[in-house]
Amino acid sequence: MHISDGVLPVSVSLGGYAVSVALAAWSARRTTSVQLPKVAVVTSAFFVASLVHIPLGPTSAHLLLPGLAGALLGPVAFIAIGLGLLLQCLLFQFGGLTALGANALMMGLPAIACGWLFQALKGNTHLRHAVAGAAAGATGTAMAAVFLAGFLAAGGEDFFGVAKIAMAAHVPVIVIEGAISAFTIGFLFRVKPELLETGLVTPKKEIHG
């Protein structure tokens, strides 16, 4: 799900750039130096996930992971997704440089929303974490499809037509991302629960005897 060069009108591209630069700056200001390794790992995962293709009959879709990135990083996810998309654009020729701002908004806004959703839903148990992760993963992809339709509608397409097509094409991806996010977050809850905090709290230092 990437918007290519030349699809969007210039005003929408420029507006997308302006809003996403502002959001990236806001996101970068919220990043603490303690979080940097985690952000780097999530960015790498997001960058590589787009190469995991899911065959769907004649066509195929790939993983997007905005929901998982949002759940793991919170507001900081925007900068991770922006950087991941920039490198995908430069190295994989996914999407276009002129549409990068719109693409970043399309993936980044669902990520931030899913971060909030995840923090609101997660309880203290393993099961609730997994369920919240599944909800975040599925919602992230679904919201990205809606944003895609919105951007293409700005380019003169029919909003509901595009939204229906994008949703239909991504139903399997939504299901798979929900499962992957649930598994990942459940695993992290068992192994390293402090990774699932928003990052506003610096992890306590453990003294190893």
Added chain:
Amino acid sequence: MMRTSAIIFVLLVLLAAAPGPTCAQSPGETDCKAVTELLEKQNRQLSAELRKVRREIAALGARMDEPGIREVFAGIGYILGLFGAAALVAARRKG
């Protein structure tokens, strides 16, 4: 020395005397037909082969468009490098 050169000479003479390719001394018309048939057969074979090569080239082009392992590692390297630089700046500012 003399003997070996003599043997070689004899061999060469024998080779020259060997019967050449037997040409059918047929009338010109049948000869022409046979040549045309042969040419058409070769032409068919060649165009089939060419089609195969074209298909292979198209498949190769499609495969070259998708990113390979090199791009993946380049991207991960960029990400880790950029965040490493950010961590360096953050650490300098703090210290």
